[in-house]
Every structure is written in structure tokens, then in C-alpha cells.
Amino acid sequence: MTDLAVRIEAILFHSGESLSLSQIAHIAESGEEEAHTALVHLEETLKNRGIRLVRHDRAFQLAVAPEQSGTITRLAKEELEAKLTRAAVETLAVIMYRNPVSKSEIDYIRGVNSAMILRNLMMRGLMDREPHPVDRRAFIYKPSLDLLRFLGVANQEELPDYTQTRKLLGDFLKQQEGEGQVVEDKEQAGTHQ
Known part of the structure; x- marks a missing residue:
């Protein structure tokens, strides 16, 4: 994974919320085109992992992979009861x-x-x-x-x-x-x- 993709992954993880392409590029100190290329690379890297890169319009966010929803549902239930x-x-x-x-x-x-x-x-x-x-x-x-x-x-x-x-x-x-x-x-x- 490229250095920029690693930085963007850290930015999205830390944010916990969706960020626009321009926000990501600004925080990562890169151009929007380079940030978009890194996001495509990050998305490909995360395909077989427990988290995914989710896109909505021109906003991006890290989310749990759909196939892990059962595990996360159990965790959420435990969190709510704790x-x-x-x-x-x-x-x-x-x-x-x-x-x-x-x-x-x-x-x-x-x-x-x-x-x-x-x-x-x-x-x-x-x-x-x-x-x-x-x-x-x-x-x-x-x-x-x-x-x-x-x-x-x-x-x-x-x-x-x-x-x-x-x-x-x-x-x-x-x-x-x-x-x-x-x-x-x-x-x-x-x-x-």
C-alpha cells in the first residue's frame, strides 16, 4: 500500500465519520487526484478484510465488512448491556x-x-x-x-x-x-x- 493510502486509512480511522475527497486531500497534504488514486488503492486492499471503504457521493468512510455484521451485532449487544x-x-x-x-x-x-x-x-x-x-x-x-x-x-x-x-x-x-x-x-x- 502506498504511503498516501496508509495516511488516508489513518485519517479515516481517526475521523470515525465520512470525509469528503477535498477534506481527505487537505488533511493528507496531497492533491485531490492523488488522494482519489490512493482511495481506489485502499479500497482494493481492504476488499478481503474486516473493514471496507464506503463511498457515498464524494464522501468516504471506513465501515465494517457486511460479512462481519453478525460478530459486530454480538459486540454491540454486549456494549449496550455493559x-x-x-x-x-x-x-x-x-x-x-x-x-x-x-x-x-x-x-x-x-x-x-x-x-x-x-x-x-x-x-x-x-x-x-x-x-x-x-x-x-x-x-x-x-x-x-x-x-x-x-x-x-x-x-x-x-x-x-x-x-x-x-x-x-x-x-x-x-x-x-x-x-x-x-x-x-x-x-x-x-x-x-
Whole structure:
């Protein structure tokens, strides 16, 4: 597999969501034509593996191979029946106190990729995902009504130390943005409360 195809595989794995050809090319620091050629190569390489490269319009994503669906169904059932992990609780806290919040913000605050945890929390019905108001290729995450009901609160403002914790998280993101380490896309969208 070419170096570019390997980089693109890593990009798609890390993202956990579909990316456009232009996004992939930009992140991989290549031209779109070279990225497309590498994607074709990656698709061919993955044909007999447990994951596949899925295309929809001009967007690409890694997904489980259809013949592995039974295995993944069993895994998903076990995940849903298991207790929430510390990482899942941490992610829920970020969503509750930062609502609405983008995946990039969650990842930055936690310091790790949260794609699999977000998927698990959505499967459990603990959060909702909506299109990002500015970037329709991305999503924002909010606590679900089921989560609020489970916690016994009418809204997130009833959470312990809500105002102070929300401000601390906001200040952290702004500080990092000032240092050029993260872009706060919700400021542009006017979605802060």
C-alpha cells in the first residue's frame, strides 16, 4: 500500500465519520487526484478484510465488512448491556456541560479520539447528534431527553456546578484557541448559550 493510502486509512480511522475527497486531500497534504488514486488503492486492499471503504457521493468512510455484521451485532449487544466506562461517563459530562458540542471539541477536551464512545452513547440513546449549523459535513452533540430524565433533571442547568463548570470548559477551549491549538467553531455558529 502506498504511503498516501496508509495516511488516508489513518485519517479515516481517526475521523470515525465520512470525509469528503477535498477534506481527505487537505488533511493528507496531497492533491485531490492523488488522494482519489490512493482511495481506489485502499479500497482494493481492504476488499478481503474486516473493514471496507464506503463511498457515498464524494464522501468516504471506513465501515465494517457486511460479512462481519453478525460478530459486530454480538459486540454491540454486549456494549449496550455493559456498564458505562469511565471514558463514556467523561464524554457524557463534556456533552452535558458544553451542550451543544462538536466532536473536535470533545476530542480536544478529552485528549483522545471519541468516535467509538460517541457511537456507543448514541446507540444507548444517551445523546443526540445533529448537523453542525455552520459545517454541514460535521455534527454537534447534545444530551438526549432520556439522559436528562435518567439523571432526574429538567435541563442541564440543574446539574451540579453547571455554570462554573461550563465556564471553565469554555475558558479552556478559548485559551487553547489563543495558542493556535484548537479552532472553536461554535463561536462562528452562535451556538454558545
